[in-house]
Amino acid sequence: MASPPLVVPALKKHTATVIMAHGLGDTGAGWMSLAQNWRRRDKFSEVSFIFPNAPTIPITVNSGMRMPGWYDFAKLGGGVKLEEFLRTQDEPGILGSRDYFNSIIKEEVDKGVKPSRIVLGGFSQGGAMALFTGITNTQKIGGIFGLSCYLPLSDRIKDFIPEDCPNKQTPIFMGHGTADVILQCDFGKKSADYLKELGHDVKFRTYPELEHTADIEEIEDLEKFLQKVVPPEGGGGGL
DSSP states (O other), X not given: OOOOOEEEOOSSSOOEEEEEEOOTXXXXXXXXXXXXXXXXXXXXXTEEEEEOXXXXXXXXXXXXXXXXXXXXXXXXSTTXXXXXXXXXXXXXXXXXXXXXXXXXXXXXXXXTOOGGGEEEEEETHHHHHHHHHHHXXXXXXXXXXXXXXXXXXXXXXXXXXXXXXXXXXSOEEEEEETTOTTTTHHHHHHHHHHHXXXXXXXXXXXXXXXXXXXXXXXXXXXXXXXXXXSOOOSSOOXX
16 A cells, blocks of 8 residues: 655645656655745645655566556666567556546545646656546546656557547646656657647657756746646735
8 A cells, every 4th residue: 555645735725736646666755845846936825736655566677676656667778669668568557546646636626626727747657647647537637747758558548538538638748858768758759749649739848968857947847837737716826
């Protein structure tokens, strides 16, 4: 069982929620500084930030070592071709994590947050889950973002997208470092291109020489994205 999500609550009336999923081997605490930095700068005062924790599971690519992960990886790294990577995906794990993220979204809606004011995002494996969960959601949410990631189950994604495709026009931001050797930039680029082919509203940006991490420029771009998709609604509160 995973630990409960970490939450940075809204400072004013709670009108929006951003869910940020960590990558393989990390925890929700690894990304809390993102919200804390915005808090210090009086940003997103109406937004509650949720940082879920993945369960600890065996990871095949790491010789079965147990670590926090949203699903298993059998192949990973710079020498892996995309086609090979897609053939070895942990579909049960991906679908299980999708259900978990959907439960978090439901909890926020039950609290009174409009689905259109909920943003789902993440880094690496967490970003992959955000893309998959977001575009397959049965409700239209406010935005989706994925940093240094790719679209899981892209070879059969149409089987999971609702017939009315409620998130076809939901804004998606993807960022990827060109020097990433863990999840190659090409994986992200091809995922973004495929999502565009499916009619999704995707902005994909690369960051020269950036490895498998995020930098100030990428976080600034993410901030601008959030400003657009969850602007203040409750009267007051700066962005």
